[in-house]
Amino acid sequence: MVVSDRVVVLGAVGVVAGAWWAPPLPALVAAGVVTAAVVVRRPWTAVVAVAVLAAWLGGRAELAANAPVAEGPFAGEVTLVRDPGEASGAVRVEVRAGSRRFDAWARGRAGAAIRPRLAGERLSVRGRVEADVPSWLRHRHVVGRMEITEVIGWRDGDPASRLANGFRRVLERGAGHLAPDSRALFTGFVFGDDRGQSPAVADDFRAAGLTHLLAVSGQNVAFVLAVASPLLARLSLRGRLAATLVLLGFFALVTRFEPSVLRATTMAAIAALSSTVGRPVSAIRTLAAAVVVLVLVDPFLVHSVGFGLSVGAAAGIILLARPIAGVLPGPRPLRAALAVTLAAQLGVAPILVPTFGGLPVASIPANLLAEPVAGVVMMWGLTAGIVAGLVGGPVATLLHLPTQVGLGWVAAVARQAREVPLGELDLPLLAVAAIAGALAMLASREGHTRLARVTAAVVVLAVLVVPALGPHRPPALRSELSGVGELWQVPVPGGRVRVLEVETTASAGRVLEALRRNGVRHLDLLITPSGGSRAAALVHQIGRRVGIARIWAPAEHRLAGATTPDLGVVEAPGGLRLEVRAVRPRLEVVVSLDPPAAG
Structure with a gap:
C-alpha cells in the first residue's frame, strides 16, 4: 500500500x-x-x-x-517527574508514587529540602494525599494533590537521569557568575529551564512574542545535531543512526520531555531513520508522522497548548515560509528571515490568539532581531558552556563573555519591543492579512511578480501599523482583573487617576501582564490588603515595571515606602471615593465613584 x-x-x-x-x-x-x-x-x-x-x-x-485516589496520610518514596519550582510561597513539583502522579506542595523545611533537587531523583517523604485536582492537571496524568510535610532523605535516580542532571549542573555551574536574570535566560535558551526568570523579564518576553526562545524547539535540536555532526560523520550508517537516536533521547531527557521537545526530537528521529533506509520523506510528512506517533503514545498531548503551538509553528514554517519569501520584496536573507517569522506566527495564531488574547505586532521585528542572536547563544552554550562548567573560575567568566553580550542583546530587544505601542493582532485582522497574502501568492504564481510584491509589502505594513493607529476604546472606569484585583482608571483633566487594589495571592507575572494589557504605566495608588513578606515581594515586582506614587498597606506592614491610611473616607480626583474600613489585621478599602463623576 x-x-x-x-x-x-x-x-x-x-x-x-x-x-x-x-x-x-x-x-x-x-x-x-x-x-x-x-x-x-x-x-x-x-x-x-x-x-x-x-x-x-x-x-x-x-x-x-479519573480513577479514585485514596485520600489520607502518605509515607513512602516518590520520584520527581519535573524540576521543583516556586508557587504561592511554596515549592511545587510533580511527583510519581508507584504508578500514579501527584501535584506535590511543600513549605518550610520540607520545601527547602526539595528545592535543590532535580527531576528523576527520589525522595522519602511524609505528607497527605488529596484527590481534588483541576482538569488541566489530569491531562498531565496527575491524579491527586500531595502536601509534603517532611523530607526524610533523598537519593539519585536511575543512571540516565543522573547523567542528564549532571550535564545540566555543569552548564549551570559554568554560568554561575552571570546575573540572575541573565543566568535564567541562559538556562532557558540552552535547555528550556526558565524557573529562575524574574516576572518582569518574563513579561518582556511575553509582550515581545519571544517566549518560544525559552522553550526548547526544533532550532535547539538542530543545533545539538550540528554540534555533534563531526563525531557522527565518522560512524557507519547504522552506527550514525543509533548514535543520533541516543543523542536525541538524551537531549529530550535533559530538557524534561516538554511537548515542544517531543515534537522536535521525534521529527528528527523520523528524518534520520528515513534517510538511513534511503527513503527521505517530505517535511510535512515527517511532522504528520511525528504527531501520529506522539499522540498514540500519549493522547493527552492534544490538550497541551505547548504541543499545539509547537506543531502549529512547524506546520506554518513548512507550508508557508517559502511561498511568503517568494512574494516579499527586499534582499533574499531578509526575505527568508521575515518569511519564517511570519509563517510561524500564522501557524500559531489559531491557538495563541484565542488562548492568550492576541498576537503582539512587536513580535515580528523582535523575532527578526532576537532569534539569530539567541541561536548563537544556544550553540555557544552547548559547547563553550560545558568547558566553562568543568573548568570554572576566570576561564568560565572569559568563555561566557559572548554569552553575556548575546543575552543582553536579546533581553534589550524584548524590553524595547514591550515599550513600543504597536498593539496586538486579533483573529479578524489576521484573517484579512492571510487572505491578502494568499492573493499575493496567487498573483506570483500567475507571473505577476511586481503586483505580488507590492501587495505583500502593503499587507506587512498594514499588519504593523493598523493595530497601533486604529481606533482604541477608552479604558473602563473599573475593571475586575481575574486573579489580580480591581483596577480603577478615572479620567481627570490632563490624564487619568489609576488605583489598583491588588490581591496579594496573585502571581507577579499575572499582575504585570494585566497592567500591560490595560495600558497602565503609572499607578497613583496601590492598595495591598496584606503587609507581609509575600505582599512586599509582589509590590517590589510591580514597582520594577510601573511607577507607583503611593502605597497603602495595613498597620505593622513590611513594605518599604508604604503608609497606613486613617479610618474614614478619602476623596480623590475624578470623583473617586476611598472608604477605609479597617487597617488591621488586613487593610480593607472600598473604592467607589461618585455619581456626578461617573456621568
Whole structure:
C-alpha cells in the first residue's frame, strides 16, 4: 500500500480528533477496526484505524486519570517527574508514587529540602494525599494533590537521569557568575529551564512574542545535531543512526520531555531513520508522522497548548515560509528571515490568539532581531558552556563573555519591543492579512511578480501599523482583573487617576501582564490588603515595571515606602471615593465613584 503525504496528514488529523473525543470504546471495537484496516490495506482504512485507535487510547487515559485516589496520610518514596519550582510561597513539583502522579506542595523545611533537587531523583517523604485536582492537571496524568510535610532523605535516580542532571549542573555551574536574570535566560535558551526568570523579564518576553526562545524547539535540536555532526560523520550508517537516536533521547531527557521537545526530537528521529533506509520523506510528512506517533503514545498531548503551538509553528514554517519569501520584496536573507517569522506566527495564531488574547505586532521585528542572536547563544552554550562548567573560575567568566553580550542583546530587544505601542493582532485582522497574502501568492504564481510584491509589502505594513493607529476604546472606569484585583482608571483633566487594589495571592507575572494589557504605566495608588513578606515581594515586582506614587498597606506592614491610611473616607480626583474600613489585621478599602463623576 502506497501512502501519500496527504494520507499521513489526514491520519494526523484523525489521531488528534480521536484523542480529543476519547470515548469509552470497547477494546474489541478498536481491535476490530485496526484488524480490518490491516486486511483491506487501503489508505482511507488506515486513517480510520489510527483515529479509532487514538480514540480508544484517549478513553483509557481519561479513565486512568479519573480513577479514585485514596485520600489520607502518605509515607513512602516518590520520584520527581519535573524540576521543583516556586508557587504561592511554596515549592511545587510533580511527583510519581508507584504508578500514579501527584501535584506535590511543600513549605518550610520540607520545601527547602526539595528545592535543590532535580527531576528523576527520589525522595522519602511524609505528607497527605488529596484527590481534588483541576482538569488541566489530569491531562498531565496527575491524579491527586500531595502536601509534603517532611523530607526524610533523598537519593539519585536511575543512571540516565543522573547523567542528564549532571550535564545540566555543569552548564549551570559554568554560568554561575552571570546575573540572575541573565543566568535564567541562559538556562532557558540552552535547555528550556526558565524557573529562575524574574516576572518582569518574563513579561518582556511575553509582550515581545519571544517566549518560544525559552522553550526548547526544533532550532535547539538542530543545533545539538550540528554540534555533534563531526563525531557522527565518522560512524557507519547504522552506527550514525543509533548514535543520533541516543543523542536525541538524551537531549529530550535533559530538557524534561516538554511537548515542544517531543515534537522536535521525534521529527528528527523520523528524518534520520528515513534517510538511513534511503527513503527521505517530505517535511510535512515527517511532522504528520511525528504527531501520529506522539499522540498514540500519549493522547493527552492534544490538550497541551505547548504541543499545539509547537506543531502549529512547524506546520506554518513548512507550508508557508517559502511561498511568503517568494512574494516579499527586499534582499533574499531578509526575505527568508521575515518569511519564517511570519509563517510561524500564522501557524500559531489559531491557538495563541484565542488562548492568550492576541498576537503582539512587536513580535515580528523582535523575532527578526532576537532569534539569530539567541541561536548563537544556544550553540555557544552547548559547547563553550560545558568547558566553562568543568573548568570554572576566570576561564568560565572569559568563555561566557559572548554569552553575556548575546543575552543582553536579546533581553534589550524584548524590553524595547514591550515599550513600543504597536498593539496586538486579533483573529479578524489576521484573517484579512492571510487572505491578502494568499492573493499575493496567487498573483506570483500567475507571473505577476511586481503586483505580488507590492501587495505583500502593503499587507506587512498594514499588519504593523493598523493595530497601533486604529481606533482604541477608552479604558473602563473599573475593571475586575481575574486573579489580580480591581483596577480603577478615572479620567481627570490632563490624564487619568489609576488605583489598583491588588490581591496579594496573585502571581507577579499575572499582575504585570494585566497592567500591560490595560495600558497602565503609572499607578497613583496601590492598595495591598496584606503587609507581609509575600505582599512586599509582589509590590517590589510591580514597582520594577510601573511607577507607583503611593502605597497603602495595613498597620505593622513590611513594605518599604508604604503608609497606613486613617479610618474614614478619602476623596480623590475624578470623583473617586476611598472608604477605609479597617487597617488591621488586613487593610480593607472600598473604592467607589461618585455619581456626578461617573456621568
